[in-house]
Amino acid sequence: MPERFYITTPIYYINAAPHLGTAYTTIAADVFARYHRLRGQTAFFLTGTDEHGLKIARVAKEQGRSVRDFSDEMSAPFREMWPKLDCHYDYFVRTTDPDHEKRVGEIWEQVKKNGDLYLGSYEGWYCVGCEGYYTEKELEPGAICPIHKTPAERIREPTYFFKLAKYQDRLLDFYERRPSFVQPATRLNEVKSFVRGGLEDLSVSRTTFSWGVPVPNDPAHVMFVWFDALFSYYTPMLATPERRKFWPANVHMVGKDILRFHAVYWPAFLLSAGLSEAELPGAIFAHGFLTVNGQKMSKSRGNVISPLSLAEAFGVDTLRYYLMRAVAFGQDGDFNVEELIGRYNTDLGNALGNLCNRVLKQTETVSGGKFPDKGELEDLERALLDELAAGARAAADSFDAMQPHRALEAIWQVVGAANQYIDRAAPWAAQKRGDTRRASTILATALEVLGAVSTMVWPVIPRSADALRAQIGLSPVALGAEDAWPFAVTSRRAGEPLGIAAPIFPRIDAERQSRLLAEFGPTPEGDGGSVAASTSAPKSVSKADVGSTASPATPATITYDDFAKLDLRVGVVLRAERVQGKDKLLSLSIDLGEPEPRPLVAGLALSFKPEELVGTRVIVVANLEPRKFGKGLVSHGMLLAAGPSEALTMVTVGPGAAPGTKVK
Numbered sequence: 001m002p003e004r005f006y007i008t009t010p011i012y013y014i015n016a017a018p019h020l021g022t023a024y025t026t027i028a029a030d031v032f033a034r035y036h037r038l039r040g041q042t043a044f045f046l047t048g049t050d051e052h053g054l055k056i057a058r059v060a061k062e063q064g065r066s067v068r069d070f071s072d073e074m075s076a077p078f079r080e081m082w083p084k085l086d087c088h089y090d091y092f093v094r095t096t097d098p099d100h101e102k103r104v105g106e107i108w109e110q111v112k113k114n115g116d117l118y119l120g121s122y123e124g125w126y127c128v129g130c131e132g133y134y135t136e137k138e139l140e141p142g143a144i145c146p147i148h149k150t151p152a153e154r155i156r157e158p159t160y161f162f163k164l165a166k167y168q169d170r171l172l173d174f175y176e177r178r179p180s181f182v183q184p185a186t187r188l189n190e191v192k193s194f195v196r197g198g199l200e201d202l203s204v205s206r207t208t209f210s211w212g213v214p215v216p217n218d219p220a221h222v223m224f225v226w227f228d229a230l231f232s233y234y235t236p237m238l239a240t241p242e243r244r245k246f247w248p249a250n251v252h253m254v255g256k257d258i259l260r261f262h263a264v265y266w267p268a269f270l271l272s273a274g275l276s277e278a279e280l281p282g283a284i285f286a287h288g289f290l291t292v293n294g295q296k297m298s299k300s301r302g303n304v305i306s307p308l309s310l311a312e313a314f315g316v317d318t319l320r321y322y323l324m325r326a327v328a329f330g331q332d333g334d335f336n337v338e339e340l341i342g343r344y345n346t347d348l349g350n351a352l353g354n355l356c357n358r359v360l361k362q363t364e365t366v367s368g369g370k371f372p373d374k375g376e377l378e379d380l381e382r383a384l385l386d387e388l389a390a391g392a393r394a395a396a397d398s399f400d401a402m403q404p405h406r407a408l409e410a411i412w413q414v415v416g417a418a419n420q421y422i423d424r425a426a427p428w429a430a431q432k433r434g435d436t437r438r439a440s441t442i443l444a445t446a447l448e449v450l451g452a453v454s455t456m457v458w459p460v461i462p463r464s465a466d467a468l469r470a471q472i473g474l475s476p477v478a479l480g481a482e483d484a485w486p487f488a489v490t491s492r493r494a495g496e497p498l499g500i501a502a503p504i505f506p507r508i509d510a511e512r513q514s515r516l517l518a519e520f521g522p523t524p525e526g527d528g529g530s531v532a533a534s535t536s537a538p539k540s541v542s543k544a545d546v547g548s549t550a551s552p553a554t555p556a557t558i559t560y561d562d563f564a565k566l567d568l569r570v571g572v573v574l575r576a577e578r579v580q581g582k583d584k585l586l587s588l589s590i591d592l593g594e595p596e597p598r599p600l601v602a603g604l605a606l607s608f609k610p611e612e613l614v615g616t617r618v619i620v621v622a623n624l625e626p627r628k629f630g631k632g633l634v635s636h637g638m639l640l641a642a643g644p645s646e647a648l649t650m651v652t653v654g655p656g657a658a659p660g661t662k663v664k
């Protein structure tokens with residue numbers, strides 16, 4: 001194995017807070033970094049934030065903020081979130097770092113010197129969500145972006161073109177010579193057919209906004225955000241001689257949505273910047289997309305779950321384990337809370353936790369909580385040790401192949417075999433018949449296998465691995481230059497002290513399960529219960545977003561299903577402004593716990609000064625059809641308030657409910 005391993009996550013846009021999707025990639029990258037560290041390699045794990053581009057500039061403007069302040073504020077949650085999920089990056093790059101900007105400027109000049117940039121004019125389609133160009137053919141009818149399902153924008157402006165077409169054959173040759181460059185293999189075929197379909201030169205600068213890295217010697221242009229962002233994998237590695245040794249990156253971990261940028265543009269940019277083929281990254285691994293409880297994660301559905309709230313509710317390791325185990329890495333998958341609880345109880349609690357517990361309890365009886373004296377091994381021990389050797393091999397091969405779900409499968413096969421071994425070898429029976437020597441051998445073997453298992457699970461569940469090790473009398477996993485992967489057990493000395501047995505994965509009982517499901521699970525089916533029954537005064541709640549328009553006659557009763565169609569959420573007013581020429585309306589930005597604040601227009605101006613609303617906790621009808629108010633103003637939801645338009649009282653909620661909490 002080479003000495004070094006360099007892995008990256010995408011450099012995340014800051015218009016959205018970190019969510020389950022970005023956490024998924026980051027956790028996966030951390031798992032691989034840890035695995036390689038265990039194997040004795042020095043790993044470097046880079047993540048960061050992508051702060052330039054039209055998307056960020058627009059959100060900042062919408063919020064009336066300076067884009068630099070906005071970037072500082074929005075980047076921080078990423079930097080702070082990942083360590084809380086035990087993802088320990090070695091470097092956090094921001095595309096606004098002066099050092100990065102300076103180096104990208106130098107790279108630009110190099111690319112220009114190589115004759116790969118020329119000035120022209122671009123006319124075509126641009127999706128701000130993707131920060132990417134589209135041909136007419138690639139868009140859906142009505143010029144809709146196939147990824148974001150929002151209209152692409154027609155743009156026409158002077159631009160520098162990058163001679164991407166020139167690299168078409170070279171890239172195709174490269175993919176042939178290095179098929180492992182794009183993984184999983186099925187993705188390589190997609191990339192190849194895209195390139196074979198013909199590459200066009202790429203517009204790599206913009207002139208209609210200025211939030212980007214300035215193009216050297218042409219201040220009218222800023223670099224296309226992807227040119228700048230892709231190089232942020234590279235520029236921090238030029239900073240010190242030690243970091244230089246990590247280039248080329250071994251793996252860029254990305255979601256399938258951004259594969260083309262990484263598998264086509266990125267190698268072409270690097271070659272153009274003067275790097276050789278040997279200096280291109282080892283692999284681009286594109287994983288699939290997660291849905292949540294069977295639904296696409298989206299702010300309008302209100303199902304964008306904060307990874308931190310999941311980690312707080314279930315434990316960081318449970319989240320990490322579930323994400324790495326339940327979804328075949330590389331394919332799309334569903335994050336299902338019921339399944340997560342099931343896996344926690346079964347795999348972590350019943351299988352691993354229980355194994356540890358029963359072995360320790362028996363050891364207490366047989367050798368007073370000290371490591372027992374191992375005697376002659378019998379066939380049962382030999383069979384278990386063979387299982388361990390095979391499982392460790394299979395798990396390592398799977399981690400090497402970036403198949404963490406298979407690695408975990410292999411490790412849990414060993415856990416299953418160890419549980420069966422205890423059942424069959426029955427140390428309690430040996431002890432009962434006075435054969436302490438045999439009982440000791442069985443327990444010593446099981447403890448050594450548990451030691452090996454604790455090392456193998458460490459990349460995925462580091463806290464639990466170390467907790468388990470403490471209980472079986474081992475120090476936390478230590479990293480060094482040696483390969484620590486347990487292809488065989490490490491023998492221990494009789495008499496070594498063991499720790500205290502305590503449940504590492506206490507069972508989630510039915511009551512806690514229903515609480516967690518209510519919080520994170522799919523919207524429950526209605527039972528016509530108290531919530532609907534208590535909402536008995538609809539007439540006192542006016543439609544604050546449309547002023548005092550007459551409402552159609554309300555029927556005497558509605559069914560629970562009618563009520564359940566309403567997606568009511570807790571929100572916090574981030575910004576409120578008067579709307580010129582509309583004296584009843586305020587334009588608001590509401591934090592609904594979604595990646596981006598919700599723009600809302602509400603008929604509140606006769607009752608509230610904008611500034612007194614900022615920070616107010618409100619109830620929002622989150623699934624109301626968007627409604628236009630002219631002048632480009634669109635309301636994406638409605639606030640609840642009571643009373644006449646000129647004396648409204650806001651319907652509000654106590655501080656216990658976080659933004660985004662469903663109101664039932």
Ligand code: MSP
Binds near residue numbers: 012013231257289
């Ligand atoms: N800024 C660019 C990347 C530049 S890299 C030089 C970008 N940022 S992003 O914030 O939009 O992040 C996209 C990445 O987030 C995806 O590639 C994927 O890693 C992750 N995911 C976002 N939503 C996801 C799911 N629903 N499921 C799984 N991963 C998801 O693109």
